[in-house]
Amino acid sequence: MLLQSERIAERRQTSEGDCAEAQASYYRAYVLNDDGQIVDFAQLYAIDDEDAKRQAKHLRDGFDIEVWQQNRKVALLKSA
Structure with missing residues (x-):
C-alpha cells in the first residue's frame, strides 16, 4: 500500500516504448x-479510482471504508 505525504509520479512504458508519466492523486x-x-x-x-x-481494501480489518477524492465519494467498501 502506498501511503506518503507528498504527490508521486509514476513512469510507465507505453506499448510504443515511449515513456508516459501518470500523476498520482x-x-x-x-x-x-x-x-x-x-x-x-x-x-x-493513487493513479486512479481503482488503485x-x-x-x-487493505485497511478494512472488520470495518467499512469510504474512499473519497476531495468532495467526491469514490466507493463504500463493506467489511464483509
Missing part, C-alpha cells in the same frame, strides 16, 4: 464504525 479512506461514524482515516496516493479502492 490524493484520496482519503475513512474507517467507519458500526454506526457509520468516522473513527480513523488514511491518506492514499485507490485496491489500497483501501
Whole structure:
C-alpha cells in the first residue's frame, strides 16, 4: 500500500516504448464504525479510482471504508 505525504509520479512504458508519466492523486479512506461514524482515516496516493479502492481494501480489518477524492465519494467498501 502506498501511503506518503507528498504527490508521486509514476513512469510507465507505453506499448510504443515511449515513456508516459501518470500523476498520482490524493484520496482519503475513512474507517467507519458500526454506526457509520468516522473513527480513523488514511491518506492514499493513487493513479486512479481503482488503485485507490485496491489500497483501501487493505485497511478494512472488520470495518467499512469510504474512499473519497476531495468532495467526491469514490466507493463504500463493506467489511464483509
